[in-house]
Amino acid sequence: MNSTSATISPVTVLAGAPAERGLLSWVATVDHKRIGILYLVTTFGFFLVGGVEALLIRLQLAVPNNTFLKPETFNQLFTMHGTTMIFLVVMPALIGFANYFVPLMIGARDMAFPRLNTMSYWLLIFGGLLLHFSVLTGAAPAAGWFSYAPLSETPFSSSTGLDYWIMALLILGVGSVAGAINMIVTILTLRAPGMTLRRVPLFVWMIFINSFLIIAAIPVLNAAIVMLLIDRQLEAHFFLGIQGGSPLLWQHFFWTFGHPEVYIMALPAFGMISEVIPVFSRKPIFGYSFVAASTVAIALLSFGVWAHHMFTVGLGHTADLFFAAASMAIAVPTGVKVFNWIATMWGGSIRFTTAMCFAIAFIIQFVVGGLSGITFAVAPVDWQMHNTYYLVAHFHYVLFGGTLFGMLAGLYYWFPKMSGRLLSEKLGKWQFWLAVLGFNLTFFVQHLLGFMGMPRQVYTYPDLPGWGAVNLLSTIGAFILGFSMLLLGANILWSLLRGQPATDNPWDAWTLEWATTSPPPAHNFQSVPPIRGRRPLWDLAHPSQTDAKNATATPPGESAPEKNKALMIVFIVSEGFFFLMLVIAYLYFGRTPGAGPTAASSLNVGRTALFTICLFASSFTVWRAERGFKRKDRAAMNGWLAVTVLLGAVFLTGQATEYWGMFERGVTVNTNLFASSFFTLTGFHGLHVCIGLIALLIVLGLTRRGEARDFQSPALATVGLYWHFVDGVWVVVFSVIYLRLLL
């Protein structure tokens, strides 16, 4: 592939640049490939931590009535194991793969925002450290990875562990959202000519859809944990069952995030499988459009089924019935995928490389996890099996047997590209078989434990018939599994030191990342091969047998949006979900007002309406400023910008007056649920207005200093969008809180 003629500029320019070497170059890097590797190394480290935690749990459970761990330690261990594996291993590892390969697969030189990318990575590091720092403060969080209220509230968890958990998740959440926004904008704006959205590799497509899931789901979690933090630190009681507070609302909020989260962790693995299976079956993916469209269906459905995590809390038969049906509906698009993968292998000439073996094991084990998932969709079965080891077995089949095996397939497939060296197939096969044996031994028997009624999250169990033996089997399996992961580490080390050098395209694959050297140069491509279909390298190697239906020189027009605007729009969507949850909380607590101040008794609609007009007027003035910018009229632009800032400040003053009046009358955030939800909602809006003001001031400062001399900068248009969003949120907040009082 390298024979394609080298273009001049990047090579010559980069040859003059100093070579990036040493530790500092890794710390300071903004190269998506290095960041991808940093992600993967970091997650492997956290994976070892989480794995040791799991092994400790299994050791404690190996025999009945064990006293190896104290109950509190056990609770901390399973909480940390879950949190670590989900937020510090699976999600960032998938983001790491995406970071490395999405730009390569679409023929781009880097991500759309390399420095934002770096920020996402460092937030992962600091979030992870903060979470583990809780151990040093005396106690790790111990309320499970879902931190169910009221257990997670101060009266029941008074140590600071949970506060660290909340702060860590907020930081990790910001990093994930930033990463997801970056992915979306990269895929939308940086695709090479000819790489239309209908031709992107399925891994890229799934990362694309997955990023939308992230920007929608993570803000929901953020809203929930912010409310929990307000409960814990400011003595509100959103989720405490007193004076109208609702522990159930926590579960609703958490699973509104939690169920899409399951697919956030699964979809990218689906994508990897969809890359690996065709290449090692020597056939194009069967039904590309079905795999792609079913991904969208899964993503949308995943937001509508969270209540199946809550069948045991007593939602009533009616709700159970609807959610059972909706949950089963998700099996349809997932089944479509499984059939497509099988049909891809059908009649192909399969090469059983380690990557392919992991992919096949993924399909089988994921189907097992999916089938036990369908049994959970049947509410009566769920009542019986929920919170038993059957559930533990189910989600480990999905997340370990599914996602992690998928990632291992991806790792064996892409490692030569990342390192320039092949992994040992022999060691790989050993690892594969040990992992399959260890995994199934650990978790298959847990189905049986669940049938026998063994509850999960309990530090020990009595010596009931059969329980001890089955648990011991599970523990032995866990250690075999752990050993197989050490083999993976050994394999990687061996390969880096002694491994056989990899060619550019060792698997004879068809997507763009294999068109460049292994490992790729800093600028990724000397020149991107022509893209006329979904398998550019196949078309290049077999000009007479190109993928017929897509063969055309002129791709259908899909114009790329401007990247800063795209970033802001995606960010706004994400913020929208955050505010949506706060509005829902306000409405939810407003249904049955408790004792104490209410909206009617403490708010002044008329005065706020005046300030509201100021805020809405500022949307108009910012629009005038943009018009001035477009007409290159500096005076008009600066003038209107200054008016905008002034109007925003007036609005904030109005808000401050309202707050002050309420404080005077003793209405504060912990007075009652109206006050708590009112201050949370309007407070976060006010914070956004402040941020908008700062951004406007920066733009104003830049234009006054003449930075925007050429009138090309997208800064004003982008900040303007954000400002309109802040106003738009206030339209909703003002109607929900104030205008309703007039009805």
Add this chain to the structure above:
Amino acid sequence: MNTKQYLLSAWNWSPAVIGACVAASAAYAAALRFRFPARSWYFIGALAVFFLTLTSPLNALAGGYLFSAHMLQHMLLLLIVPLLLLLGLPAINANPARRWQGFRLPTLFGWMAGVSAMWVWHERTLCELATRTETVRIVQIISLLALGTVFWWPLFGPQARQRISPLTGVVYLFSACITCSVLGILITFSPAGSVCPIYLHPPDQPGILSLIRHDWGFTPAKDQQIGGLLMWLPGCGIYLAGVMAMLARWYGAVETDEGAATQSTQEERPQLVPARATARKQ
């Protein structure tokens, strides 16, 4: 009165509904000059759903007895009937002389129409009024049909150039789905009667209420919950089906855009042979 008697007696042979169906069929047949393409089945479906929604016992139940029946009716009139109607319309070859034929609704307007039809009619006072007063009820039915048509128009309007791009359509439908879900969620988890209090104490003809409450087991709380859940989950299912249709159109358009439309069944085959040939070489 038992269930069977009720289901047989509660039909409402409204002359207006029958008249509307006959007039619509006549206009449709005339416009097509009695040559019916396959898509006419959609039109027949639209008429059938419209007719049954407004004449069957569903209509009687929706008129004060069951909020869930009202919700089902609301969704059928807003989402199903206009959709089938648009799908049943023949493709119009636009005449450049008639500019109104190329009329394109602003996308946001269509979206607002569909979403506000859900929210506004479930505002407490309006919901109450529409159930009590016949005139308001007629306005409601007509507005639902009209707003539903406006909502679906940018997606399934009869002319391709009046439609928005399929990916925009996905966003359009998904955001509508979220908005309606929120309303559904609020209705589901609100106290009974807080959405439309009339359903708590319907003006009863003897015997019917006890049939519904006792034999069928619809307590006011459960009734409202079903209503909310209908809007939330099956309602979203309709939008989701629309999303799938958009994606099918998007992926289907690859061939037509790129001028190899007829090979759709054979396209995978020629690739298989060389694929194996390469594998054998290794």
